[in-house]
Amino acid sequence: MNGAMIESEAERLRDELVARLVADGAVTSLAWQAAFAEVPRHVFVPVFYRQSPTEQPAVDASTPSEWLEGVYSDQLLVVSPDVKSSSTVPSLMAVMLEALDPADGDRVLEIGTGTGYNAALLSHRLGDRNVVSVDIAADLVSDAKSRLASIGYHPTLGVGDGVDGWPGEAPYDGIIATCAPDAVPGAWLGQVRPGGRIVAPIATGVAVIDVAPGRKGMGRFLPGGAYFMPLRATPGQVDLGSQIADITSAIAPVRTTDLGETIWFDDDFQFVLSAALPGLRFLTKLAESGITIFTDADGSWARLDGGAVAQGGPQRLWDAVENAHRQWDGVGRPTRDKFSITVDGGAQHIRLDGHGVEWRLGRVIP
Template identity: 35%
Template sequence: MDKNAQLLTGLVMAGALGEGWRGAFERAPRSSFIPDAVWAPDDDSLTGYRRITRHDDPAAWWALANADDVVVTQLDDGADGGPGTATSSASMPSLVATMLRHLDAADGNTVLDIGTGTGWTSALLSARLGDQRVTTIEVDQAVAAEAAQRLSKAGFSPTRVVGDGLDGHRPDAPYDRIHSTAAVRHVPRAWIEQTTPGGIIVTPWGTPYANAGLLRLLVGERGEPSHGRFVDNVSFMWMRAQRPHQVVELAHPPEHQSASAMDPALALDDVDTAFAIGVRVPGVRFEHRWNRTDPTGTYRMHLSDGAGSWASVRYTDWDAPDAVRQAGPRRLWDEIAAARSWWLEEGKPTLSRFGVTVAADGTQTVWLHDPGNVVG
């Protein structure tokens, strides 16, 4: 049994890959869509990645291609000399299988695949539904061109579009299903309008604080709201136009210093905690910082909202009078602590207890347990 067959058998046994999709995964193995050059995590590299090519290191390349793991295929939107931010990838096979299962596409359905990337997902959809029923859109011209070559070589010819996936693709609408491989913070109104009532949208969804949810949205009748629940814990790269802001510390000194009301480690205790906090504290993003001369003593969480507010909390001696520093119109760390207290009072709801409603005018609300219980 070859490596791909072993992988697929494992996915079937784990319940991730339904038999209705196995034939598509066999016809379109992920390795056929992995570029000759990819990037693997490397803690010793300044960017955090090292480049691996099929020509120079075939064993390492094939190990990545056949593993149930993400393969980074682009850094820094393709620009040279960047910081090493992953901006395109081939997703984990088990995660792709899970998303396609939630998509619940049936024979005869039409699908808009947003984020062509390597072309693999659109190939799977074409293998399952037929080329004529799949439209795939990619914002990066170079990525789209490479995907087109791989799709053609593998024998697939879905409708290929270069453009912003947030706008969808009206010429082929309406679609029975929309499948996105990039995360959004707001479900675009265009997606709702281009989906048949009763159709399904599956997309990664997150907040700047926690990019963590897989949303399955059932599209309502025209003029009516669409509702959906988070069905899994996933983390995907952002739609380029919805990427969160960079975390910055403003030049002016902190306006407020205090002890922390809680151990900052509790703000990232698990994905359910982080997801709830992100919903309750809109627009806030964090990163970890430290002074290399004293990593343990200076390790801290730094937060900003991209609108003039920032906060910093130290992990060591977090209850000291100067552990928290905050500035700007919002007290971001106080909001984080209050959000976690709310989550505890609500009984520690898991990510799957939350959902999203998109009104006919595109307004988006997040709710807990049911659409009537909007999270403010």
């Protein structure tokens, strides 16, 4: 397949993708429909990596049909062999961009440049002079800059910690994040003008926050789940093998429990878990023994074995999980879109209005 054929096939598949996004309700405006129809995703995903051991791991233009089919599917694509970078599911990107709802001429800061595809969509919609994008990884920013320039876009790109925003170009009419903070950083609140909007993944949901004077804001969550890499990577490397061995062999009191590891895979409850216990992690399920291990960032752990649980560390981790599940179940198992978020500087809360359910978000970065 030569270059002209690749472009022709890419255009056909792109049109099909846009038709699906419109039919599914992810794209609702003509402006974003035009952006998705005209910005070539394959320019930003020259290669992606399958995670299946039975398939060819790297897919690129050497197998053009497979590559283009993957690029224009509505799927998350891993774009680095170390799984540290990915291209977000297009429908989720569309939902977040529609929620941002910028007006003509608005200036937007993107936190998490990644491949540059989202910055291209923003540049198409607003003009590249109104788009700023920052990423902590210099190599990603460099690659994105080249790809954007190859199709005529030259937004302002910066290398830096997204938690700081990008003060040199502030104020902005909106901020959109493609990485997940524990709470809204204070710098973002200070860099969006009152009346502007922040759209960011928080607690596995998409928070849409309208900013008020005094670094305050209020908003709600969109219905669907949003699983992004954290805004800041956890420092240092953990020896998982030793950690698993230590927890598996640890002597601790055992009691019965009605909850099993399947609660981790309940998408609606995952939001509640992330809000109530932001440090909770599903570490592993050991096939040979059936033991499942959960850990928390504070060093706490829970070891499930059938209907029994043992716990150790600073907090009784599984007690907290059970309490969160009992609370959620008691109010009718609400979905994400039933919750609100309030932001007042260092005090940030997720609430289920009218039910007395409230969680204070994790450490707020000033």
